[in-house]
Amino acid sequence: VKNRLKVLRAEYDWSQRELADRLGVARQTIVALESGKYAPSLPLAFKIGKIFGKTVEEIFDADSVD
Amino acid sequence: MNETTNPTARASRRYLIEFGIAMTAYLAVVGLSVWVLRHLVTSGPLYYLIALLPVVPIVFVLVAVVRYLRASDEFTRIVQLEALAASAGITALLAVTYGFLQGVGFPKPSAWWTYLVVMVAWGVASPIVARRYR
Numbered sequence: 065v066k067n068r069l070k071v072l073r074a075e076y077d078w079s080q081r082e083l084a085d086r087l088g089v090a091r092q093t094i095v096a097l098e099s100g101k102y103a104p105s106l107p108l109a110f111k112i113g114k115i116f117g118k119t120v121e122e123i124f125d126a127d128s129v130d
Numbered sequence: 131m132n133e134t135t136n137p138t139a140r141a142s143r144r145y146l147i148e149f150g151i152a153m154t155a156y157l158a159v160v161g162l163s164v165w166v167l168r169h170l171v172t173s174g175p176l177y178y179l180i181a182l183l184p185v186v187p188i189v190f191v192l193v194a195v196v197r198y199l200r201a202s203d204e205f206t207r208i209v210q211l212e213a214l215a216a217s218a219g220i221t222a223l224l225a226v227t228y229g230f231l232q233g234v235g236f237p238k239p240s241a242w243w244t245y246l247v248v249m250v251a252w253g254v255a256s257p258i259v260a261r262r263y264r
Binding site for chain 1: 135136137138139142202203204205206208209260262263264
């Protein structure tokens with residue numbers, strides 16, 4: 065799923081490690097999410113939205129889902 | 131949440147510690163059981179029981195693996211389970227292949243190889259699976 069995770073992370077000036085720690089996941093999970101090759105579960109997507117103060121749709125591109 | 135409170139990072143650290151303890155215990159128990167079987171107990175039911183003692187720390191290795199998988203984040207779990215599934219497939223394929231070779235005269239291998247092949251294949255498959263998501 066295409067997403068704005070990398071852009072948002074840059075806006076907050078967070079490293080992948082920092083975002084991983086805030087979400088309680090591994091750094092390689094952030095790498096996979098940012099590449100768009102891994103679609104997060106609903107709970108993780110909501111958690112990401114909460115951290116950036118945005119809705120899931122504002123971060124993840126619904127049109128990129130097959 | 132920082133690196134020390136990140137549950138996934140904590141799970142990895144705990145796994146390494148538990149794995150290290152279990153493997154140390156395994157080496158100690160193997161050494162002890164070999165010595166006992168050579169010098170103290172040479173027959174009877176106790177002989178077989180002592181020969182099986184090293185399985186106990188191996189069970190703890192498996193418990194550590196399960197605890198690690200359950201405590202990891204969803205993506206890590208998916209990658210590790212895909213790698214584990216691949217290792218099961220590779221082991222099954224090797225077993226069938228060698229089974230046919232045994233039919234034409236190849237020697238009977240030790241049952242030990244199964245464990246070794248599963249673990250090595252898992253270790254090799256894990257970074258390959260993770261790479262597909264980069």
